[in-house]
Amino acid sequence: MHDPEANTRKPMNREAMKHELMAGPAAPVVIVGAGHSGVAVAAGLRARGWEGGILLLEAEKGTPYERPPLSKELLKDGAPDESAVLRKEKFYQDKRIDRVAGIAVDSVDRAGRTVLLSDGSRRDYHRLVIATGSRARALTVPGAALPGVQALRTRDDALELKRLLVAGARVAIIGAGYIGLEVAAAAAAKGCEVTVLEFQDRVMSRVTSAPVSHHFEQLHQRHGVRFVFSAAVTDIEGDHRAERVVTADGHVFQADVVLAGIGVVPNQELAAEAGLECRDGILVDGHGVTSDPAIYATGDVTRFTSPIDGASQRLECIQNAQAQADRVAAHITGQPAAVPEIPWFWTVQHGVRLQTAGVRRPDDDVIVRGNPAGGSFSVVYLRDGRVAAVDTIGGLADFRPARKLIARGDRMDPALAADPRVPLTEATLTGAVLNAPAPIHADPATARS
Amino acid sequence: MSNNKLTVIDREGSTHRLEWEPDQTLMEALRDNDLPVLASCGGTASCATCHVFLEREAFDTLGERSEDELELLVEAEGYQACGSRLSCQLDFSRELNGITVTLAPED
Numbered sequence: 011m012h013d014p015e016a017n018t019r020k021p022m023n024r025e026a027m028k029h030e031l032m033a034g035p036a037a038p039v040v041i042v043g044a045g046h047s048g049v050a051v052a053a054g055l056r057a058r059g060w061e062g063g064i065l066l067l068e069a070e071k072g073t074p075y076e077r078p079p080l081s082k083e084l085l086k087d088g089a090p091d092e093s094a095v096l097r098k099e100k101f102y103q104d105k106r107i108d109r110v111a112g113i114a115v116d117s118v119d120r121a122g123r124t125v126l127l128s129d130g131s132r133r134d135y136h137r138l139v140i141a142t143g144s145r146a147r148a149l150t151v152p153g154a155a156l157p158g159v160q161a162l163r164t165r166d167d168a169l170e171l172k173r174l175l176v177a178g179a180r181v182a183i184i185g186a187g188y189i190g191l192e193v194a195a196a197a198a199a200k201g202c203e204v205t206v207l208e209f210q211d212r213v214m215s216r217v218t219s220a221p222v223s224h225h226f227e228q229l230h231q232r233h234g235v236r237f238v239f240s241a242a243v244t245d246i247e248g249d250h251r252a253e254r255v256v257t258a259d260g261h262v263f264q265a266d267v268v269l270a271g272i273g274v275v276p277n278q279e280l281a282a283e284a285g286l287e288c289r290d291g292i293l294v295d296g297h298g299v300t301s302d303p304a305i306y307a308t309g310d311v312t313r314f315t316s317p318i319d320g321a322s323q324r325l326e327c328i329q330n331a332q333a334q335a336d337r338v339a340a341h342i343t344g345q346p347a348a349v350p351e352i353p354w355f356w357t358v359q360h361g362v363r364l365q366t367a368g369v370r371r372p373d374d375d376v377i378v379r380g381n382p383a384g385g386s387f388s389v390v391y392l393r394d395g396r397v398a399a400v401d402t403i404g405g406l407a408d409f410r411p412a413r414k415l416i417a418r419g420d421r422m423d424p425a426l427a428a429d430p431r432v433p434l435t436e437a438t439l440t441g442a443v444l445n446a447p448a449p450i451h452a453d454p455a456t457a458r459s
Numbered sequence: 460m461s462n463n464k465l466t467v468i469d470r471e472g473s474t475h476r477l478e479w480e481p482d483q484t485l486m487e488a489l490r491d492n493d494l495p496v497l498a499s500c501g502g503t504a505s506c507a508t509c510h511v512f513l514e515r516e517a518f519d520t521l522g523e524r525s526e527d528e529l530e531l532l533v534e535a536e537g538y539q540a541c542g543s544r545l546s547c548q549l550d551f552s553r554e555l556n557g558i559t560v561t562l563a564p565e566d
Contacts, residue, residue, distance in 0.1 A: 046501075057493040076501050094501070098482070101491050329499050329506075351497070356505050363527070365505060406527055410507060410534040 038063025038108070039342060040125060040135035042115045042280065044074035047309030047331035048141030049096045054339030056105040064107045065133060067125075070164060071112040073099055078328070080168040081189050082358055085196035091169055118284040120302055137304055137342055140281050140292060141335075144274035144310040144326060149184065153246030158253075159268045162189055174267045177201030182255045182265035184243050186213035188357045190271030191226065195359040197267075198233045205263055206230070207241040207255065217355070217366065219376045222389055222401050226359060233360050238263075274326060276311045289313060291324045297347075298338035306341070308334040316369075317350060318416070319398075323369070327355050352413040367412040368399030379408070380430040387430070388412075395421045395439070411435045463556040467494060470562050479551060485511070485560065486547035494562065502547035507531040509546040510563035517558040518542055521549065536564045 039055060041048045044066050052064050068074060076094040083089050102109055114128040124132050146161035148154065160171050171193065175181065181197045183190045186208035197204045206213070212223035213230075227237060242258040246268055255263045276291045287293040287301040291313030298306040309331040313324050333350040340347035356365040362385075370391045380387030386404035390397060390412075396419050400412035411434040415422070426437035463479035465488060479488040486509040489496045497508035504527045513521075518541055524532065525548070532543045543563065549555070 053490075057495075078501060078503070096501075097491065098487075104491075328501065332497065332499055348495075348497075351499065351508075354499075354506070356500070363505075406505075406530040407534065410531060 035062055035136040037123065037134040037136040038065045039137045039139060040065045040067065040133055041139040041141055042067050042125070043141035043143055043277075043309070043311075044068035044070075044096075044109070044111070045077065045141060045143045045309060045331065046096065046328050047143070047335045048139065049074050050332050050335030051139050051141065051306075051308060051338050052107045053097065053101075053105065054336050055342060056107070058339055058343045058345055060339075060343050062136060064105075065135075066102075066107055066109045067113055067115055067127070067133075068109065068111045069114045070166075072165075073097075073111075075165055078356075080165060081162055081192040082196070084165075084168050085172050085175065085193065087200055091172075115280055118280060118305070120284055120305070123304060135304075137306065139298075139338055140300070140305065140307040140311060141309050142277035142280060142311050144276050146270065147273045147275050149243070149246070149270045149272065151243055151245055153248065153252065154270075156246055156248050156250075156252045158248070158251040158266065159246055159270065161270050162193060163274070171267075171269065175200050175202055178203070179266045180264050181205070181267045181269065182207060182263050183269045183271060184255070185271040185273070186210075186237070187216065187271055187273065188214070188355075190269065191230065191359050192357060193269050193271065194230060194235050195233065198230070198235050198360075202267075204235045205238060205265075206235060207238050207243055207257065207263070209240065209242055211239045213237070214364075218364070218370065218401055219389055219391070221376070221378050221382060222364065222403060225382045225387075225403060226362075226364070229360055229362055274310065276313075276324065278311055281305075281307060281311075294334075296337065297341040298334050299341065306338045308338050318352070318368075321369075325353055325369075327353060329354050352416045354409075354413065362404050363406070364401060364403050365406060365409055366399060366401050367409055368397070368416045370399040370401075374398050375424070377424055377428050379428055379434075388434075390422070390427045390434070392422055392424065392427075397422055400434075408434050460551075460553075463551065463553070463558075466557075466559040467492075468559065468561040469494060470564060479555075481551045483551060484547050485549040485551075485555075486545070489546055489560070489562075496546065496562070498547060500547075504528045504531070504545055504548055507535050507545060508565075510535050511544055511546045512537070512539055512542045512561040512563055513544055514559055515541055517555060518544070520552075520554045524548070 052066050073095045115125050117126045124134050146163040175197045179202045181202045181204045183194050183206045186206050194204050244258050245256040246252050247254040252268045255265050278288045278292050281292045282288045292307040294307050294312045294314050298308050300307050310326050316323050337347040354367045374391035374393050377390040388408040389401040391399040397415040402409050421439040423439045426432045460481040465477050465479045467475045477492045486498050499508050500506040528545050
């Protein structure tokens, strides 16, 4: 995926770099989608000296904004309704990044290197970058379209939800993932009566282990949130608005507001209809190139091979949105990309932060480090004796060491790793070095399976 | 309010002079001037990719670092007890006019 040179960080001579770059082709780089990744491609192209045109197209109106605060700060009482913008308007002007907001791209004419926009106009592209992100997976049960049933993905979604979350409101949240739990915390803080309905038997089961799930369940329960596990929602009932949520076992939950937080699906339709290879995400290589060499894709919408362990994956996180954007900008300008960071994720619930480095798998060995009852602990996930991922809860001391250890592929001593008095970086099995298989390598072709 | 002047020494040792605008955090001023500051967390003191070193005099004019900021910094490459800051946590202030900021090495 990466040629070895692409991972070598060299000092950049900016003047030489600029000199080498062409003044820019007649047609611009057209970026579809102004989320984290699309904006990062535009900024990255200019930072790397791209002199050609850049056109950033976005279906939503307004200045492109940060998404993480939508389910956190923005929902709080007294918080301003404006979510933080990714870059100030002046930045786009200064960097000669043309933007059209409130317009959709209807189709791509690959042979003509043209996109057709929803206003009927056409735009030529030199390179096309698809950064259309993902959307909230829709509930499909009867009644899902009733007013009062909400998803949370856009700023408008968040503002509507904020309006509905008033003291005393009965809030049913379907799905105990990051979004569902962050909204549960915001709703509880506003004095809502919150019930979380989860199909699995614990919260955040997709992303973390049982000890972390239980820690957060107790945290929510202390704030008055009620959980119903193994709950399969079959209906949402109500005359003109959502009033009740019904589960398969016949239970009925009264609700004024229903939030569905059941995951996201990639917005790959534009690419699929243009004949680009897609499989639950647009398939891209290590440079973000799709099956058409003039078309890139980046961020939530992509599926790619992990440079760490060779797994086929979609990553729904800002770190990936930025890292892929950097690789796209690097490839378009013919420069080496920065070494990608280890993927990482975070959520904040009732003021307690869960931050994860790496991607855990359900069959990893689980080592609890520290005492959960004390409020601050970590969980180390070992795969073949090496750190695959680390959750930090209520403290970040292990976060950076975790990313280093994951990148290095050191073998760990489980007993030392469980002892919070031993720095994580010193909990390695140094004696086992001679017998250790090759460490994790940036090139999946030579990586261990 | 007028801009602050800022001198930045990048990871290759080159010096850049730039303007720090009143509505920018220090991280935004660095990033919007194309310096290689990743800021993956968008300025929430979660990732430490905007780690900078300040001169002692400037450092001492600032308030205490939050627990999250300090925990990330202590584990960072080249941590300086009286110099390391996450630039996303530094709002514009007159007192920081004319300071020199050094980008910390990447992990």
